[in-house]
Amino acid sequence: MHRSAPAWLLLPFLAALVALAWYLPNRPQNPAGGAAAQVAGSAAQKFSSLSFGPYRRGESPLTNSFPTAAQADQDMALIATVAHATRTYATYDGPFETASLAQKHGIGLWQGILLSGNRADNEREIARGIELAHKYPQTITRVIVGNEVLLRRDLPVDELIADIDRVKAAVQQPVAYADVWEFWLKFPQVAPHVDIMLIHLLPYWEDIPFGIGRAVPHVADIYRRIQAAFPGKTIAVGETGWPSRGRARADAVPSRVNETIFLRRFLALANSRHFDYNLIEAFDQDWKYENEGIVGASWGIFDSARRSKIPLAGPVSNDPARPAHAALSIVAGLLLAALWRMAAPGATNRAGLDTASMALGAALGFAAATAWATLYDGHLMLAAAVNIPAQILLAALAVLRFAGALPPEPSRTGAATTEMVHALLTRARLPALRGLFEDVMFLFLWTAAVMQMLLVCDSRYREFPLSSFAVPVLVTVALLGTKSPRAPLAREDVIAAATLAGAAVGSVVLEGPYNMQSLVWNAAAVVLAAPTLMQTIRTAGPGGAGPVT
Numbered sequence: 001m002h003r004s005a006p007a008w009l010l011l012p013f014l015a016a017l018v019a020l021a022w023y024l025p026n027r028p029q030n031p032a033g034g035a036a037a038q039v040a041g042s043a044a045q046k047f048s049s050l051s052f053g054p055y056r057r058g059e060s061p062l063t064n065s066f067p068t069a070a071q072a073d074q075d076m077a078l079i080a081t082v083a084h085a086t087r088t089y090a091t092y093d094g095p096f097e098t099a100s101l102a103q104k105h106g107i108g109l110w111q112g113i114l115l116s117g118n119r120a121d122n123e124r125e126i127a128r129g130i131e132l133a134h135k136y137p138q139t140i141t142r143v144i145v146g147n148e149v150l151l152r153r154d155l156p157v158d159e160l161i162a163d164i165d166r167v168k169a170a171v172q173q174p175v176a177y178a179d180v181w182e183f184w185l186k187f188p189q190v191a192p193h194v195d196i197m198l199i200h201l202l203p204y205w206e207d208i209p210f211g212i213g214r215a216v217p218h219v220a221d222i223y224r225r226i227q228a229a230f231p232g233k234t235i236a237v238g239e240t241g242w243p244s245r246g247r248a249r250a251d252a253v254p255s256r257v258n259e260t261i262f263l264r265r266f267l268a269l270a271n272s273r274h275f276d277y278n279l280i281e282a283f284d285q286d287w288k289y290e291n292e293g294i295v296g297a298s299w300g301i302f303d304s305a306r307r308s309k310i311p312l313a314g315p316v317s318n319d320p321a322r323p324a325h326a327a328l329s330i331v332a333g334l335l336l337a338a339l340w341r342m343a344a345p346g347a348t349n350r351a352g353l354d355t356a357s358m359a360l361g362a363a364l365g366f367a368a369a370t371a372w373a374t375l376y377d378g379h380l381m382l383a384a385a386v387n388i389p390a391q392i393l394l395a396a397l398a399v400l401r402f403a404g405a406l407p408p409e410p411s412r413t414g415a416a417t418t419e420m421v422h423a424l425l426t427r428a429r430l431p432a433l434r435g436l437f438e439d440v441m442f443l444f445l446w447t448a449a450v451m452q453m454l455l456v457c458d459s460r461y462r463e464f465p466l467s468s469f470a471v472p473v474l475v476t477v478a479l480l481g482t483k484s485p486r487a488p489l490a491r492e493d494v495i496a497a498a499t500l501a502g503a504a505v506g507s508v509v510l511e512g513p514y515n516m517q518s519l520v521w522n523a524a525a526v527v528l529a530a531p532t533l534m535q536t537i538r539t540a541g542p543g544g545a546g547p548v549t
Contacts, residue, residue: 010351011337014358015330021362022326028315031261045267045312049085049110050301051239051281052076054093057304057376060287066094073101078306079282080105087238087278089147090114091128099136108141110176110278115146115163117154126167133171142174142196143167144238150183150190157187164193178238181222184230191230198238199226202280203262204252204295211251211514212258215242216265223275237277240266244284244309245373246295247463248517254295256309260316263301267312284309289376293461297376325369333361336399344403353403356478360395363470367391370467383468390440391471397437398475409435414492417442442493444472448528449496452503459510464521473524479531489535497532500525 054072059065067075072094079086085108088098102109113129115122126145133140145164149155155163160177168175177190178198184191191197201219203210210218219240226235242262243254263279270277284300301310310316319325336357340347347353371384400406412435420439448469455462466473504525511518 010354011334011358014333014355018329018333018358018362018365019326022319022322022329022365026317026319026322028317029257030315031257031264047083047267047279047301048270048276049087049108049278050079050083051278052079052086052088052093052098053281053283053285055283055285055287057286060290061090061093062287062290069094069096072096072098073104075283075306076101076105076107078302080107082301083282084108085110085141085278086282087144088112089144091125091132097132099132099139103136103139109136109139110142110144111140111173112144112147113167115149115155115160122163126163130167130170133173137172140173142176143171144176144178144198145194147178147238148180148183148200149177150187151180157190161190161193164190168193168195174234176236176238181226184226188229191233196234196236197226197230198236198278199223200239201237202240204242204249204254209249209252212242212253212261215252215262216269219266220269220273223273235276237270237275239278239280241280241299243295243298244300245298246293247461248515250512251514251516253517254298255318257316257318260310263310264312286376289374289380291461294374294376294463296461319369321369325365328368329362329365330358331361332364332395333358336360336395339396340399340403340405343400343405347403347405349402353399356402356474357399359474360398360471363474364388364391364395367467367470387468390444391468394437394440394444394475395471397440398471398478401437402478406437409438412438412442413488413490414442414446414496415490418492441472441475442496444469445500445528445532446492446496448472448525449500449503452500452507452525456503456506456510459507464517466517466521466524469524469528473527476528476531480527489532489539493532494536497529497536501529501533504529 052075054067054075055061055065056067056071059067073096076086076098086098086102087110089112091111091113099109099111111129111132113125115125129143129145133143145167146155146160149160150157164175164177174195176196176198177194179200181199181201184197184199199222201222203215203218206218219237223235223237227233242259244256244259246254248254266277269275279301281299281301283302283306284297284304286297286304288296297304301308303309334357337354340353340357368388371380371388375381375384397406401408416435417439421443448465451462451465451468455464504522507525508518508522513519
């Protein structure tokens with residue numbers, strides 16, 4: 001009895017390790033100190049202005065799917081509790097007048113006029129913007145003629161200036177133009193035509209990104225540079241902020257904690273320097289995922305469900321739902337442990353199997369939690385509906401394989417898997433599913449190779465997909481230490497593995513040495529490719545048979 005006690009304690013011990021793994025990176029932190037200490041405890045402080053986007057999940061200006069007037073009214077009421085004003089980017093946000101809602105809730109409005117390469121649309125926007133400025137002279141505190149028009153190269157600078165002058169001559173409010181700070185330096189001729197220069201300062205998006213430790217000093221430095229370049233000119237920060245989720249750029253890492261750090265430090269700076277500023281943005285905008293990836297949908301002070309993300313004082317966690325995610329991981333691990341016990345009750349390496357089960361359960365919890373948090377559109381929903389069941393299937397097959405209940409299929413190659421998929425797609429019938437474990441592993445390898453090539457060729461808005469391959473990576477690590485028979489390689493295996501590993505090296509070079517997300521994912525990608533590459537090297541040596549064609 002005494003000797004068996006440790007075996008009974010193993011699963012609770014492993015469950016505690018899983019809970020700890022969820023807790024440590026997501027433990028509540030209170031990011032104060034230094035400049036941030038100046039705003040510690042200032043939870044009642046209101047922001048100068050927040051960008052207004054009333055779109056909820058499933059709504060988008062790209063598809064002309066707008067919120068209702070009642071929803072926009074609720075949003076404006078919420079903004080009024082935390083900000084003195086709000087900024088719009090166009091004269092139409094839905095079937096309501098944003099200025100009327102701002103007036104109702106007693107806050108100011110930075111009224112935007114959207115300018116693009118479509119001159120007819122521009123005419124309508126200008127006319128509507130002038131009309132609104134006349135209708136709400138007390139609520140609309142400034143009129144912003146164009147947003148990042150020069151950055152996008154939508155209009156020649158002379159045409160932009162002409163539009164600004166037209167609006168300035170027609171309204172009583174101060175007139176502004178908004179663009180990234182570099183474009184004010186590139187086109188200084190715009191400044192004399194505006195009353196207010198709105199500069200966008202986004203350290204995450206700089207050509208050379210600034211990590212969270214250097215972000216607010218960078219903002220202060222650029223503000224000083226613009227002041228020096230345009231002495232006597234009224235300057236305001238049109239956009240600044242930090243994303244709470246998404247891919248890292250060098251050492252600029254999106255997270256809720258980092259967004260909180262940036263916000264608190266920036267507010268301390270703004271209070272000490274008396275900045276006029278607008279934060280991007282009030283609410284997470286899920287629709288921006290389509291153009292800007294996950295990071296584009298993650299700049300809000302509130303999430304898309306209108307829950308507060310960023311407190312001005314007190315602790316904040318990168319994952320407030322970590323207890324639920326830890327519980328999900330532990331339950332998944334226990335179910336996998338129960339699976340191998342039912343399928344192979346006589347298995348000898350019980351401690352190793354329990355360890356593998358709990359590790360795979362943690363990987364499944366990580367994959368599911370990440371997918372659930374980013375279901376922004378139908379494409380992501382479809383991807384999650386395929387990926388998560390596939391990882392569950394692979395985890396179940398893996399524990400059965402490790403327990404000896406699923407003998408390896410040495411004849412299976414990537415060529416056989418490709419044939420199976422072809423049969424599924426062209427004959428609309430289910431082929432024989434011998435060697436299912438090998439089939440699923442090859443499909444993950446092939447998918448990782450495709451995604452890795454996309455990361456190399458078009459990386460700006462693409463995520464490092466570690467959560468989508470969490471289970472395959474762990475299974476591959478476990479297989480590296482086994483001597484189970486392996487199939488002779490097919491051309492498909494070698495091409496997928498070589499593409500994945502080669503593109504991983506290319507990705508590291510492109511991302512640089514400071515992007516830890518990149519380093520972790522690309523190391524995992526090399527692990528996925530390693531068994532095939534190692535076998536390729538062995539079979540290519542003296543006496544090796546080489547890949548099967």
